[in-house]
Amino acid sequence: MEQLTIGDYKLTWLRGGVTxxxxxxxxxxxxxxxxxxxxxxxEQNQVETRCDPILVQxxxxxxxxxxxxxxxxxTEKQKRNFGIxxxxxxxxxxxxxxxxxxxxxxxxxxxxHYDHAAGLVKHQHGEDVPVFENAVIRTSAEEWAExxxxxxxxxxxxxxxxxxxxxxxxxxxxxxxxxxxxxTMKKTGGHSRGMSIITMEQGEETLIHMADNMPTLAHQPVLxxxxxxxxxxxxxxxxxxxxxxxxxxxxxxxxxxxxxxxAVQFDEEGGxxxxxxxxxxx
Numbered sequence: 001m002e003q004l005t006i007g008d009y010k011l012t013w014l015r016g017g018v019t020x021x022x023x024x025x026x027x028x029x030x031x032x033x034x035x036x037x038x039x040x041x042x043e044q045n046q047v048e049t050r051c052d053p054i055l056v057q058x059x060x061x062x063x064x065x066x067x068x069x070x071x072x073x074x075t076e077k078q079k080r081n082f083g084i085x086x087x088x089x090x091x092x093x094x095x096x097x098x099x100x101x102x103x104x105x106x107x108x109x110x111x112x113h114y115d116h117a118a119g120l121v122k123h124q125h126g127e128d129v130p131v132f133e134n135a136v137i138r139t140s141a142e143e144w145a146e147x148x149x150x151x152x153x154x155x156x157x158x159x160x161x162x163x164x165x166x167x168x169x170x171x172x173x174x175x176x177x178x179x180x181x182x183x184t185m186k187k188t189g190g191h192s193r194g195m196s197i198i199t200m201e202q203g204e205e206t207l208i209h210m211a212d213n214m215p216t217l218a219h220q221p222v223l224x225x226x227x228x229x230x231x232x233x234x235x236x237x238x239x240x241x242x243x244x245x246x247x248x249x250x251x252x253x254x255x256x257x258x259x260x261x262x263a264v265q266f267d268e269e270g271g272x273x274x275x276x277x278x279x280x281x282x
Contacts, residue, residue, distance in 0.1 A: 001093060002262045002276050004252065007182065007202020009058035011254070013262050013278065014093040016053045016068020016119055020046035020083025026215070028227040038218035040259070046083050048259040049215070050278070051115050053090060055097070056108075061180045062099065063106040065198060065209055066256050068119035070131065073161070088119050090131075104132040106179045109139040110211035111192045112147040116256070117162040128165040138179055140187040141172040143194025154192070154230070188213070190235035191228065197242060206251040207263075213238050216258040220270070243270070 004011045023045050027035040032045075041047050054065040068088040078084070094100060109116060122131050139147075148167075150158040163170075177185040177196075185196045191212040200207040213235050215226065222239040229235045246253055247268050254263045262276040 001096070002278060004207075004254070004263050004276055006200050006205050006207050006252065007058075009056055009182075009200060009202065011207075011263075012055040012057075012093075012097065013052050014055055014064075014068070015086070015089040016051040016066070017070070017084065017088050018086040018259075019049050019051060019069070019115060020044075020085065021049060023047045025227045027218075028225055028229070028232070030224050035218060035224070039216060049115075049257040050259050051119075052256060052278075053119070054209070054254060054256070055094075056180075056183070059181050061105050062103050063108060063179065063183075064104055064132070064135075065108045065254075066110065066116045066119075066211070067107055067131070069115055070119035070122060072123055073118040073121070082115075090119065101132050102134050104135045107132055107135045107137045108179060108183075108185055108198055109137060109143075109196075110185075110198065110209070111143050111195045112139060112163060113157040113192070113212075114159050114162060115157075116211075117147075118159075121162055121165045128161060130166045130169060132169075135169060136179075137166055137170045138177055138185060139170065139172060140177075140185075140194040140196050141174055142187060143192060143196070144170060144172045146192065146194060157228075188234075188238045189231055190238045191226070192230055197238070206246075206249045207254060208242055208246050208251045209254045209256075210239070210242060211256060213242075214253070216255060217261045217264055218258075 002013045023041045051069045053068050056063040071087045121128050147158045147163050182201045184199050187196050198209040225232045225235040247266050252263050252265045262278050265274040267273045
């Protein structure tokens with residue numbers, strides 16, 4: 001399990017599952033000859049996207065950023081369509097760290113699409129129940145409103161089975177939320193209308209979790225957004241703002257989906273200064 005320390009916080013990447021969506025969808029209008037130089041693609045034009053939550057420990061809190069895809073949450077047809085080759089091993093990883101799901105205080109959900117939220121719920125004794133039984137699940141009010149009342153497009157990714165069993169645990173915020181000292185969830189929009197970005201400030205050290213507004217390192221160019229983005233111009237504006245901020249402060253950028261990189265620190269020109277590779281890194 002790869003780790004990164006930012007001030008008082010220790011971050012550990014857990015295994016939340018693997019999907020293989022279409023490369024054209026992940027890179028939108030960017031031509032394949034361009035994006036395929038930066039990100040691996042298979043013969044079916046699928047790209048590996050991990051769904052790995054980040055465990056955050058510090059200041060008396062034990063939190064998760066995102067929730068993974070869970071176990072037994074997809075039909076066999078969905079597994080084929082989404083290219084799911086690995087389901088969640090979060091409980092095993094927590095156990096290896098001396099923790100259980102009951103130790104999680106907060107789950108910080110940047111948004112509630114199925115590949116981030118399916119791991120909030122499990123089927124047990126004939127019913128769907130929360131995975132993180134004691135946790136407060138935090139997401140923006142706007143995101144929660146669409147999650148529970150999706151439109152004709154978003155109904156394909158906001159599934160009742162992923163939110164209804166945990167609705168009593170959800171706490172929403174309008175614009176910002178500070179779940180622990182130095183950690184801020186800020187609603188920015190972009191990938192979804194209620195999308196949030198998570199930042200961590202610890203003295204001179206900073207971290208930015210862009211989630212699906214920059215799902216992989218290959219999406220570093222501000223115009224490279226996914227076809228799944230509901231508001232692509234907002235995604236571009238958010239990237240412009242946070243990339244400039246991150247370059248100037250030499251922030252770490254963390255990833256939930258990248259199959260090779262866990263985190264990257266850029267210099268002031270946007271060049272890679274340091275990086276943390278995952279198991280598939282080269």
